[in-house]
Amino acid sequence: xxxxxxxRRCLAALVAVALSAPLVARAxxxxxxxxxxxxxxxxxxxxxxxxxxxxxxxxxAPAELREILQLAGTTAIVLGQREVGDQYFRQLLALAPxxxxxxxxxxxxxxxxxxxxxxxxxxxxxxxxxxxxxxxALVVEVTADPLHQAVAIDVVTGGGIEGRPLRxxxxxxxxxxxxxxLIEVRVLDGYGNxxxxxxxxxxxxxxxxTVTPPPAAVATPAGVAVPPLVGATGPSDGVGPRPxxxxxxRPRWRRWSTWAIPTVVGAGVGVGFAIGAxxxxxxxxxxxxxxxxxxxxxYAEAVADAHDRQLVSNLAFVATGVIAVTGAVMVLTWQPPxxxxxxxxxxxxxxxxxxxxxx
Numbered sequence: 001x002x003x004x005x006x007x008r009r010c011l012a013a014l015v016a017v018a019l020s021a022p023l024v025a026r027a028x029x030x031x032x033x034x035x036x037x038x039x040x041x042x043x044x045x046x047x048x049x050x051x052x053x054x055x056x057x058x059x060x061a062p063a064e065l066r067e068i069l070q071l072a073g074t075t076a077i078v079l080g081q082r083e084v085g086d087q088y089f090r091q092l093l094a095l096a097p098x099x100x101x102x103x104x105x106x107x108x109x110x111x112x113x114x115x116x117x118x119x120x121x122x123x124x125x126x127x128x129x130x131x132x133x134x135x136x137a138l139v140v141e142v143t144a145d146p147l148h149q150a151v152a153i154d155v156v157t158g159g160g161i162e163g164r165p166l167r168x169x170x171x172x173x174x175x176x177x178x179x180x181x182l183i184e185v186r187v188l189d190g191y192g193n194x195x196x197x198x199x200x201x202x203x204x205x206x207x208x209x210t211v212t213p214p215p216a217a218v219a220t221p222a223g224v225a226v227p228p229l230v231g232a233t234g235p236s237d238g239v240g241p242r243p244x245x246x247x248x249x250r251p252r253w254r255r256w257s258t259w260a261i262p263t264v265v266g267a268g269v270g271v272g273f274a275i276g277a278x279x280x281x282x283x284x285x286x287x288x289x290x291x292x293x294x295x296x297x298x299y300a301e302a303v304a305d306a307h308d309r310q311l312v313s314n315l316a317f318v319a320t321g322v323i324a325v326t327g328a329v330m331v332l333t334w335q336p337p338x339x340x341x342x343x344x345x346x347x348x349x350x351x352x353x354x355x356x357x358x359x
Contacts, residue, residue, distance in 0.1 A: 029057070031053040032051070032064070044075050062195065069092035073113075085112055094126050126142070152165050152192075157181050182203070274309075
């Protein structure tokens with residue numbers, strides 16, 4: 001699209017005013033500082049070059065990288081490079097789906113940003129997780145990367161930073177001895193910019209192993225120590241079985257409420273369309289009473305409407321009957337599974353196992 005010089009200058013001035021408030025960035029990034037200054041001076045060609053330089057120099061934190069992507073997308077749109085600006089906006093939204101443009105930007109910028117938002121809403125955002133495996137080693141997995149931005153990780157510990165490449169979206173970090181002072185894990189792009197940071201306190205760790213003590217021997221009335229039965233549901237104290245476990249809950253498809261709801265809905269649909277069919281037949285009869293009414297379009301429409309509504313009503317009643325019968329069979333034929341209890345019985349005549357079942 002061709003834009004006249006005065007309109008382009010006006011658009012550039014509006015963007016410069018909207019972006020004049022500086023965002024937080026690295027103090028040691030002169031390229032980004034020069035880009036901000038060039039935008040305030042409405043020198044977008046120079047700003048674009050400095051933003052590309054800042055992006056390629058790498059090492060930016062997530063907030064700084066988002067600022068660079070936002071400014072780069074805005075600058076490209078102002079210069080008429082819609083596809084380039086759209087790519088920068090998409091990269092920004094992959095990292096921060098809730099990102100917005102400053103208030104007061106021109107409609108041209110707003111439309112491009114909204115289009116990028118719609119595209120990324122379908123693709124999703126960049127996500128990653130870090131965990132400590134059973135052997136104590138760090139494992140980092142990029143679970144979603146719609147724009148293929150992530151290429152490596154940095155593992156930050158008290159002893160320094162160790163980089164690892166991502167292979168098939170995953171990387172294995174240092175072993176247990178190097179993770180005692182783990183600080184964070186950084187997911188990086190191809191230039192070494194930080195796409196996202198995973199703090200040490202949110203890294204998943206295996207649950208501590210629990211040690212089950214061995215079963216204690218049980219003293220019987222006869223003074224004979226008998227270990228408890230493995231798998232028994234009652235105590236092996238010679239008294240009898242424990243109380244039966246609570247009854248088994250009905251499966252969802254065996255509950256009356258599961259079938260009652262669709263039955264009521266189907267009956268309601270059938271009744272509703274039956275009433276509509278009756279009204280359509282009344283209209284048909286009224287049209288038939290008019291002079292030459294049976295040859296009118298209104299009469300034909302009433303006949304077709306009555307037929308269609310009655311057909312839907314009949315189908316709804318048939319479906320309701322099928323659902324009701326199926327539900328009744330499922331509810332009435334269900335029986336809870338048998339509950340079996342076992343217990344060790346010891347008395348003066350000897351010892352044995354008592355097995356009882358209840359349906």
